[in-house]
Amino acid sequence: xxxxxxxxxxxxxxxxxxxxxxxxxxxxxxxxxxxxxxxxxxxxxxxxxxxxxxxxxxxxxxxxxxxxxxxxxxxxxxxxxxxxxxxxxxxxxxxxxxxxxxxxxxxxxxxxxxxxxxxxxxxxxxxxxxxxxxxxxxxxxxxxxxxxxxxxxxxxxxxxxxxxxxxxxxxxxx
Amino acid sequence: xxxxxxxxxxxxxxxxxxxxxxxxxxxxxxxxxxxxxxxxxxxxxxxxxxxxxxxxxxxxxxxxxxxxxxxxxxxxxxxxxxxxxxxxxxxxxxxxxxxxxxxxxxxxxxxxxxxxxxxxxxxxxxxxxxxxxxxxxxxxxxxxxxxxxxxxxxxxxxxxxxxxxxxxxxxxxxxxxxxxxxxxxxxxxxxxxxxxxxxxxxxxxxxxxxxxxxxxxxxxxxxxxxxxxxxxxxxxxxxxxxxxxxxxxxxxxxxxxxxxxxxxxxxxxxxxxxxxxxxxxxxxxxxxxxxxxxxxxxxxxxxxxxxxxxxxxxxxxxxxxxxxxxxxxxxxxxxxxxxxxxxxxxxxxxxxxxxxxxxxxxxxxxxxxxxxxxxxxxxxxxxxxxx
Numbered sequence: 257x258x259x260x261x262x263x264x265x266x267x268x269x270x271x272x273x274x275x276x277x278x279x280x281x282x283x284x285x286x287x288x289x290x291x292x293x294x295x296x297x298x299x300x301x302x303x304x305x306x307x308x309x310x311x312x313x314x315x316x317x318x319x320x321x322x323x324x325x326x327x328x329x330x331x332x333x334x335x336x337x338x339x340x341x342x343x344x345x346x347x348x349x350x351x352x353x354x355x356x357x358x359x360x361x362x363x364x365x366x367x368x369x370x371x372x373x374x375x376x377x378x379x380x381x382x383x384x385x386x387x388x389x390x391x392x393x394x395x396x397x398x399x400x401x402x403x404x405x406x407x408x409x410x411x412x413x414x415x416x417x418x419x420x421x422x423x424x425x426x427x428x429x430x
Numbered sequence: 431x432x433x434x435x436x437x438x439x440x441x442x443x444x445x446x447x448x449x450x451x452x453x454x455x456x457x458x459x460x461x462x463x464x465x466x467x468x469x470x471x472x473x474x475x476x477x478x479x480x481x482x483x484x485x486x487x488x489x490x491x492x493x494x495x496x497x498x499x500x501x502x503x504x505x506x507x508x509x510x511x512x513x514x515x516x517x518x519x520x521x522x523x524x525x526x527x528x529x530x531x532x533x534x535x536x537x538x539x540x541x542x543x544x545x546x547x548x549x550x551x552x553x554x555x556x557x558x559x560x561x562x563x564x565x566x567x568x569x570x571x572x573x574x575x576x577x578x579x580x581x582x583x584x585x586x587x588x589x590x591x592x593x594x595x596x597x598x599x600x601x602x603x604x605x606x607x608x609x610x611x612x613x614x615x616x617x618x619x620x621x622x623x624x625x626x627x628x629x630x631x632x633x634x635x636x637x638x639x640x641x642x643x644x645x646x647x648x649x650x651x652x653x654x655x656x657x658x659x660x661x662x663x664x665x666x667x668x669x670x671x672x673x674x675x676x677x678x679x680x681x682x683x684x685x686x687x688x689x690x691x692x693x694x695x696x697x698x699x700x701x702x703x704x705x706x707x708x709x710x711x712x713x714x715x716x717x718x719x720x721x722x723x724x725x726x727x728x729x730x731x732x733x734x735x736x737x738x739x740x741x742x743x744x745x746x747x748x749x750x751x752x753x754x755x756x757x758x759x760x761x762x763x764x765x766x767x768x769x770x771x772x773x774x775x776x777x778x779x780x781x782x783x784x785x786x787x788x789x790x791x792x793x794x795x796x797x798x799x800x801x802x803x804x805x806x807x808x809x810x811x812x813x814x815x816x817x
Contacts, residue, residue, distance in 0.1 A: 335532050358528065368521040382509075411509075411517060415509045417518070418514035418518040419518040
């Protein structure tokens with residue numbers, strides 16, 4: 257394959273101190289959502305709903321993997337890993353991560369995210385929208401454990417719930 | 431019947447009546463848990479929607495009840511504003527349950543965020559637990575160090591004690607050998623003095639020999655005394671019943687017309703193993719110096735702070751000027767060591783002795799035993815502090 261233009265690397269986040277000495281690192285949530293949902297719109301028009309969701313999921317996985325490597329760090333016990341992830345997401349105003357269930361033996365977890373950046377406050381749409389977050393969690397867990405996971409959002413603000421709930425299951429090999 | 435009349439009979443319920451019935455049913459479900467009044471008459475489509483609302487309200491109530499009773503794993507299939515916030519409560523409770531398990535496993539860095547007063551209380555509790563744990567760990571460390579120091583000290587003391595015992599043994603052995611040798615030589619000396627007395631007739635020389643004999647005998651008594659004094663305080667004090675000690679006195683002396691009376695059968699004293707020497711010497715003194723002695727009485731009386739044990743006789747008594755002197759070494763007509771030894775033996779366990787009799791009427795020796803140094807064997811045992 258020929259070299260790609262947009263292959264992701266963490267340094268694409270740039271030097272924010274140098275780049276934004278006055279405006280700083282934060283940006284309004286509306287601007288973030290404006291970009292995301294316009295992307296979804298165009299992707300769906302061009303490729304269809306299912307493909308658009310798949311693209312968002314895969315993008316989320318890249319983000320989760322890179323976030324683990326550059327923000328969380330390796331070698332943590334599970335409760336320390338969770339704690340660091342909670343603190344990081346909270347400090348970056350991404351959401352409030354909580355743990356409902358952990359079954360290390362069977363590779364089954366349930367996480368919740370309150371005040372999720374993608375969906376909190378959105379109107380009820382009768383479908384879950386946090387596809388990118390699903391991928392983010394899947395990428396994060398794979399980077400931490402070395403095993404592949406399937407993540408599904410079962411409750412979302414857009415389905416009428418007030419907290420996003422994700423089931424995280426180790427991918428069964430056939 | 432006219433068409434008009436037929437039309438009136440077939441007319442559906444008034445819409446206001448239907449609205450009222452719908453609201454009544456909903457209110458009943460919300461307040462009482464189920465609709466008790468007749469359900470409103472609705473067309474098929476609206477009836478389906480109405481029953482759906484009733485079903486969702488019922489599901490919300492059941493879910494709320496489950497949460498209230500601590501069952502936080504129930505599933506709520508419906509979505510919406512109220513369902514969403516109830517499920518948020520459930521999610522928070524599940525997360526708190528997980529955090530509680532983490533804390534129980536020792537992770538005291540867990541904190542609760544964005545739950546108002548509950549966050550404050552919970553986090554304060556965990557921080558207090560952390561402080562407590564740190565303090566306990568610090569105390570454990572201090573105790574461990576103190577324990578180690580104590581163990582080292584005990585070892586040092588044991589070493590010192592062993593060394594002391596060793597020295598003591600050597601000194602005792604030396605004293606025994608030296609005493610034995612001196613006594614042997616004294617025996618030889620007294621023997622020759624005796625033989626010399628038989629050969630001499632000059633009164634002056636005989637007087638010199640008698641003085642020499644007295645001096646040699648005195649030396650002999652002093653040496654004998656060292657054997658007894660050497661044993662003083664060497665052995666650990668023990669509990670000793672007085673009854674058998676007194677009974678032994680009656681066997682050790684040729685009492686003749688003298689009687690020994692005692693009411694000490696059930697009393698035990700915590701004293702040096704040489705305690706029997708105390709009573710032997712007291713009886714010996716009474717018999718030796720009592721002159722008009724007919725009776726020696728041993729009795730005991732509780733006093734403030736302890737017990738007063740008395741040895742009283744009807745002999746000639748002790749002159750006022752000698753009441754304290756008699757306990758000094760070398761004072762007395764015999765060896766001058768008996769009462770000195772008595773006081774020394776008693777002092778090992780904190781007992782004191784004094785002579786309080788009336789001169790001319792008999793001697794009265796009072797031994798004060800502090801609380802904790804005596805006990806009674808019959809009936810209830812008086813509280814003691816020693817083991």
